[in-house]
Amino acid sequence: MELIKELGSNFVLWTSILGWFAAQLIKFILVFVKQRNLDFKRLIGSGGMPSSHSSIVSSMAVAVGLKEGFSSVAFAICTVMAFVVMYDACGVRRSAGQHARILNKIMKRDSTKESEKETLKELLGHSPIEVFAGALLGICIAVLVYHIK
DSSP states (O other): OHHHHHHHTOHHHHHHHHHHHHHHHHHHHHHHHHHSOOOGGGGTOSSSSSOHHHHHHHHHHHHHHHHHOTTSHHHHHHHHHHHHHHHHHHTHHHHHHHHHHHHHHHHHHHOOTTGGGOOOOOOOSOOHHHHHHHHHHHHHHHHHHHHHO
């Protein structure tokens, strides 16, 4: 019972989860407004605007900074991790998505009907603006939750 109580009162954990959830909800809403389609995959899927990866790690880093201090080792570790995640999101993962898009076109053009069912996931990474928007969202959420709690 003590564990549940501790987890329930963990400001950094819940702020981070809220950062992720907010980004996913915004993606869902943007897809609905743009395409007039309820795509529930956007609530848990990767890629798109804003980056939930950036939102979760930036909200975590700022929450740690607000709780432990911006000169703490914990804040430094979270910040470095956040930069690695955001760099990966708009670098390696974005390139993998672009490669998947090209390979899917080739497979569609050159494949038989049976193998057309198999496609690679294209929406993996983020553009720099999507990463920036996710980071900004995460920072705002951490500051807002800190002042509300």
